[in-house]
Amino acid sequence: MRPAAGTPRPPGPAAPELATPWPWVPPLAAAAAAGLVFHRALTFYFSQDDFLGLARASGLAPRLTGAWRYLSHQAFFDLMRRVAGLDAGPYHAASLVVHAAGAALLARFLARVVSRPAALLGAVFFAVHPSHFGSVYWISAIGDELALLGALAALLLALDGGRRGWTALPVFALSLLAKESTLLLPAAVALAARPLRSRVPRGLLAGLAALALVHLATLTAGDAFGVRRGLPGEAAYATGLGGHVLANALTYLGWTADFLLPTVTGFSNVVDRSVQPWGVGLAIAWLAGLGFRALRERGWVAAGASFALFLLPVLPLRHHTYHYYLTAPLLGAAWGVAAAADWALARRGTRVAWGIAGALALLLTLNGALLVRRIETMPFVLPGLRDEAIVDRARIARNVRDGIAAALPVTGDTLVFWSPLAASLGARGEPLAARAPQETYWERNLRDALLDGLAVRVMFPDVAAVAFTREFRPTGAATRYAVYRPDGWVRVATSAEVESAIRAGQLGH
Numbered sequence: 001m002r003p004a005a006g007t008p009r010p011p012g013p014a015a016p017e018l019a020t021p022w023p024w025v026p027p028l029a030a031a032a033a034a035g036l037v038f039h040r041a042l043t044f045y046f047s048q049d050d051f052l053g054l055a056r057a058s059g060l061a062p063r064l065t066g067a068w069r070y071l072s073h074q075a076f077f078d079l080m081r082r083v084a085g086l087d088a089g090p091y092h093a094a095s096l097v098v099h100a101a102g103a104a105l106l107a108r109f110l111a112r113v114v115s116r117p118a119a120l121l122g123a124v125f126f127a128v129h130p131s132h133f134g135s136v137y138w139i140s141a142i143g144d145e146l147a148l149l150g151a152l153a154a155l156l157l158a159l160d161g162g163r164r165g166w167t168a169l170p171v172f173a174l175s176l177l178a179k180e181s182t183l184l185l186p187a188a189v190a191l192a193a194r195p196l197r198s199r200v201p202r203g204l205l206a207g208l209a210a211l212a213l214v215h216l217a218t219l220t221a222g223d224a225f226g227v228r229r230g231l232p233g234e235a236a237y238a239t240g241l242g243g244h245v246l247a248n249a250l251t252y253l254g255w256t257a258d259f260l261l262p263t264v265t266g267f268s269n270v271v272d273r274s275v276q277p278w279g280v281g282l283a284i285a286w287l288a289g290l291g292f293r294a295l296r297e298r299g300w301v302a303a304g305a306s307f308a309l310f311l312l313p314v315l316p317l318r319h320h321t322y323h324y325y326l327t328a329p330l331l332g333a334a335w336g337v338a339a340a341a342d343w344a345l346a347r348r349g350t351r352v353a354w355g356i357a358g359a360l361a362l363l364l365t366l367n368g369a370l371l372v373r374r375i376e377t378m379p380f381v382l383p384g385l386r387d388e389a390i391v392d393r394a395r396i397a398r399n400v401r402d403g404i405a406a407a408l409p410v411t412g413d414t415l416v417f418w419s420p421l422a423a424s425l426g427a428r429g430e431p432l433a434a435r436a437p438q439e440t441y442w443e444r445n446l447r448d449a450l451l452d453g454l455a456v457r458v459m460f461p462d463v464a465a466v467a468f469t470r471e472f473r474p475t476g477a478a479t480r481y482a483v484y485r486p487d488g489w490v491r492v493a494t495s496a497e498v499e500s501a502i503r504a505g506q507l508g509h
Helices: 015-019 025-043 050-058 070-084 088-110 116-128 130-137 139-160 168-178 185-196 202-222 243-257 273-289 293-297 300-314 330-345 350-377 389-405 441-449 451-459 495-503
Strands: 382-386 414-418 465-468 479-484 490-494
Touching: 025 088, 025 116, 025 130, 025 350, 050 070, 050 139, 050 451, 070 088, 070 139, 070 168, 088 116, 088 130, 088 139, 088 330, 116 330, 116 350, 130 139, 130 350, 130 389, 139 168, 139 185, 139 202, 139 330, 168 185, 168 202, 185 202, 185 300, 243 273, 243 300, 273 300, 273 330, 293 300, 293 330, 300 330, 330 350, 382 389, 389 441, 389 451, 389 479, 389 490, 414 451, 441 451, 451 465, 479 495, 490 495
Parallel strands: 414 465, 414 479
Antiparallel strands: 479 490
16 A cells, blocks of 8 residues: 555655555465465364354354454354354354455555565565464454454554544444454554654544543453452463563563474463563564664554554463464564565665565465464374364364264253263373373363363254263163263263173273
8 A cells, every 4th residue: 555645655765666566465465375374274173162152143152242352252153153054164264364354454554664575574474473373273263363454454544544544443443342452552553653654633543542441441341351350360361460471471572583483392372481582582672673763764663562562451361371362463573574674675676675575475484384284283192182272172073073973863862971081091191090080181171172061062952961971870861971082082872882881891980
C-alpha cells in the first residue's frame, strides 16, 4: 500500500527507489509462505477445547452470552458447525486462512514504513515463525489470529485517516471480541503514526481507547477469568507480580529470537530457561539499535514498543506461558526485522535488494516448514504419542472416534472408559507391578483429550453418558466398556465380554 497523499515516507537513501515495483509481492509472498509452512494442520482432528466450542454450538454445553471471546469461541463455532459439521479440515483451513491474511496485512503495513523488499522479509519472518504453531494447529486458539487480523486492519484504517479511518472503530471492536490480547492497540496506533508521519485524528485515537476501556470494564464486570473472586495460586489464570514476570518476558523474547531449525531443541509451553539467553541477546540488540538514527527513522522504537504492548497482558500469568501468546507481539518483532533489513539494503540496487530479500525469505520458509514438521512429529515416551500436546490429543481423539464408530450402534448406551494398561504405567512409561494408587498421566491425558467425556458426546450424540473408571466392575446391558490404550485406540465391549477377557488373561483387572 502506498502512503496516503501528503504523507512522506521516512527518510532513507534508497527507500523511494526500492518501494516502486511489484506492490503485491510482499503480501502474496507472506500469505503463500504461511500456507507452505502450516498446511499440514489441515490433516489433523479436533483437539481438547475444540470440543467445548462444538458442544456450545450444538447445545451440549452452555452458550457464551457476554463479550468475552464471543466471536472466536461462540460465533465461529456456530458458523462452522453449520458449514462443516464434524469435519475438522474446514475449521483448520479457516485458521490457516486467517493467519495468512494477517501476514498479508502486515506486509502492507510494513511497506508503508520501509522498502518493499524489506517488508517482504519482515512479513515472511512473521508468517513462518514457529510460535504460530498453536494458533494455527489448534482451532480453539483462532482467537489470537482473528484478534491480530482485526488489529492490523484497524491499524491500517486508522493510519489512512479521513472518513475511512473511522471504520477502524468497529474493526477494532471485532478484534476485541475475538480475544482481548489487542487491548493496547490504541497506543500502538499512536506509536506507529510517528515514523509514518501520519496524522491520526485525536477523536479516532480517543474512540479506540474508549473501546478498549469499555471492553476491559465489561470483562472485569463479568469476571471472565475469575480474578475478582480471588484465584488460588495454582489456578490456570492466576496472576500476580513477582519473579515469574521477568521469567515470562525472557522466555517470550527467547522464543522470538530462537526460531532456527538447528537451535530449537524443544517446544514446551512452560517457562523455558534454555532460551532466555536468546531473550537477553534480543533485548540488548534492540537497545543497541536505539543508537542508530537510520533505524529510529524506520520505526525501531515503535517496533519494540509494539512488541511490549501486545506482550504486556500475559506477563503476569503465573502458569500460562504459551508460544501462541506471541501471535500479536510478533507484529513488533517483524517490524524490527524489516527495519534492520531496510537499513542493510538501503544502498543496494533494486534488483539486488529484491534478490537478497527473496533468497532470505525462501530460506526462512524452508526453515519454518522443517521446524514445524519437527514439532508436529516429536515423539513422547510411548509409541504413538507426540510431545506436542495439541497434536497428541488430536490424534487420541481421532483414535477414540474411530474405535467407537467401529462398534456402532451405541444409541442410549453409557460408555465407561477403562485402561488396565494406562493404569499400570509409570511416569516414564515403565510397567508397574500393580495398578498405580492414583490416576496416572496416561489416564489423565486421555481424559483431558476427551474433555472428561464431553468430546464423546459431541462425536456421538446418541451416547447417553460417559464415565471413567480405574477398575472393572460388572455392569448392566445398557453400559459398555471402552477399553483403551494410552494413544486412544479403543475397543468397545459389553461387561460380559470384558469379564471373559479378564478370565482368559487377555486383560488386567
